[in-house]
Amino acid sequence: MPVHNNYVENIIRPFAQGRRVWLFANNPLGARDSANLFSLVNVARANDLDLSAYLSHLFEQLPAADTVEALEVLLPWHVRDLLRTARRAA
DSSP states (O other): OOSOOHHHHHHHHHHHHHHHHHTTOOSHHHHHHHHHHHHHHHHHHHTTOOHHHHHHHHHHHGGGOOSHHHHHHTSHHHHHHHHHHHHHHO
16 A cells, blocks of 8 residues: 555545635536536546547537437547547547
């Protein structure tokens, strides 16, 4: 076991800094939306995705997703291979 927990502290730092921003969400829906976006970004990072490529793909495909199944296809672990293939081709 390591003597320090720098790795864990670095992972949770954005969440701790985000708390100040969430004070200005103005309403519960804004706070929920911020938390959803933050969660999506961290899951994309955990799946080792290029964040800008994933968010671009997500925002391009999201308007056409009208069912739960179509939304699930856009989750980071489903798009991982597609984005890695596109990155190699570029």
